[in-house]
Amino acid sequence: MSGPVDEQTGAQATVPDGHPRLAVTVLCAAGIVVALMQTIIVPLIPQLPVLLDAAPSDTSWALTITLLVGAVITPIGGRLGDMYGKRLMLLASMGCVAVGSVVCALSGSLLPFLVGRALQGLGFGTIALGISVMRDIVPPRHLGSSVGTMSASLGVGGALGLPFAAAIAQHVSWHALFWACAAAAVAGGVGIAFTVPQSRSRTGGRFDVVGALGLAAMLSCLLLPLSKGSVWGWADPITLAFFAAFVVVATGWWFVERRRANPLIDLALAIERPVLLTNIASVATGFAFYSMQLIPIQLLMAPSSSPNGLGLDMLTASLVLAPSGLLMFVFSHVSAHLTRAFGPRVSLATGGSVIGVGYVVFIVAIAGSWALAWWLMLIVACLIGAGLGIAYSAMPALIMRAVRVEQTGEANGVNALMRVVGTSTSAAVVGMILTWSMVTVAGPDGGAVTVPAESGYLWASAISLGACGLATVLALAIPPSRPMFVEDV
Structure with missing residues (x-):
């Protein structure tokens, strides 16, 4: 062959x-x-x-x-x-x-x-x-x-x-x-x-302008309240109106796109089980990914007088977390080997599990009243980075196994969009939890500052751990595809 x-x-x-x-x-x-x-x-x-x-x-x-x-x-x-x-x-x-x-x-x-x-x-x-x-x-x-x-x-x-x-x-x-x-x-x-x-x-074909405008309106109605809900208030009429508009626009967009000859997004393909489950798992993984962008940096930069705060400046704190990105790069190649041996669905499940281990270590450290240190946060971030490297590499592999070559750009674009929806949802949910748990402590200059309480970190991490579990279960529910070349994707 x-x-x-x-x-x-x-x-x-x-x-x-x-x-x-x-x-x-x-x-x-x-x-x-x-x-x-x-x-x-x-x-x-x-x-x-x-x-x-x-x-x-x-x-x-x-x-x-x-x-x-x-x-x-x-x-x-x-x-x-x-x-x-x-x-x-x-x-x-x-x-x-x-x-x-x-x-x-x-x-x-x-x-x-x-x-x-x-x-x-x-x-x-x-x-x-x-x-x-x-x-x-x-x-x-x-x-x-x-x-x-x-x-x-x-x-x-x-x-x-x-x-x-x-x-x-x-x-x-x-x-x-x-x-x-x-x-x-x-x-x-x-x-x-x-x-x-x-x-x-x-x-070929004609570009679906109506579908593009509908998609833009739908995503705006969803992502704007997710991003601004903590500022506007989650029960504010503006926030609720945007969410209601999202439901209306999404419903109308779905029916219109189903009837178009050259739709922006092939919805028949999007609801096929391998594509649908991969995209939902992408939302969950994106949620877990962005949570780790929000939680550790706040702990590292919180005043040492606060619960578990380490009092680092922005540059030092970001350098502590930087190796996680490099590990994500390294483990993307590990994912390729896993895919060759067992298929991309197993790679995605493995990545979700490794991310979950990182969150478990973090939760145990907080709940067990361990003395947090920068090196412990480095370990947690690296575990999650390694899992993300495996999972993020498996997602396009699963998508490309399920679509024709000429649909690759559209299908990968939708999958990337699902990750954005996950990160935006994470920013809203985790931000809301950390904000609700705020306590006042003494800052480094003697003034009062507000920082998230221990309970906020625990709840945010527990929800993120649940997202990892969901991604793992969904990955295992994806039907195994007949292998083309396992190296293909």
Whole structure:
């Protein structure tokens, strides 16, 4: 057998015999650049009201608008990539990140800064598009490890973003931070232009504008209250109205899309058991992933006078957590070996279980009144990073086994969207729990500060552990597929 066989069409796929290492390296680097956009803003959030002369409630949109735009564009970009070429959409994505970074670097007020952050969000489909490109250009025996590396770029960029941003903002200038991002995006775009070939498989057809607008409205009605509910109030009429609008818009969008000849998202495919269970497991895994972005950093930076606080500064705390991103990269290759031996469903279940072990260690440490130390938080973060590396690499493998080659961009875009829904839900739920548990303690300067209580950390971690368990059970419920090449994905 000389090439991978598409299970649904039976067609022989044509991929190069040699490993396009340079193209894979460039795609992974582009994924890391885009992942940086999610975390570089975190060290600046407390300073933005002063830097941009705006209220804290307004500057918090600097994070929200990027995630919202990124969530909307990911499945749309995947569909456009299937129709008009993935390379073209990758170049457009990196161009948007570069322009958005320049706008942010030149901004001195809130409005242009938010425009720049929205433009950066338009690049968030890069990782899903990169995974789809790899199915076109990477030979079967190398596809699993290449896809795993591309998936892990999300964690690597996220882990490196905090210390990178903290160091530049602290020792140089916050404007320099965005100039550096612009340069990285330009370099990524040039690399893609010279190393990534044009897509050979395209779906053609007309773009579903109605479906895209409906998807944007639906996601806005869901993600806006999830992001702002803690500010507006969860029982506030505005919050409830957005959730009600989401139900109405989602229902209408579903019926309209089912009747369209060329829908934005193939809903018949989306509800097939392998795809549906993988996407639900992705929501649960995304929830567990973002919880670990929120919980340890607060413990590490909480004053030592607070319950379990370690009193570290932002740069030191982010350096403690950075190795977890590197382990995510390493264990993405472990996931490829597991997939070759046992299939991607076992890899996803294994990843969920390893993440769960990390949360168990954390819960036992808090509940058992252990003396927390930075090295214990490092162990917990590394366990969760290793599990995420395994799980995130298995998800696109499961998706690509269930869809035709020309549907890869769309299907991976939807799967990436499910992870965004999981992270947004995690931010809302964990943030709400930690806020409700706030206690007042003495700060390092003698003044009073509010920090989450021990009970808040316990409840947030327990819910995240439940999400890991759900992802593991769903992974094992995915029906085993007839193996093509186990190395394929």
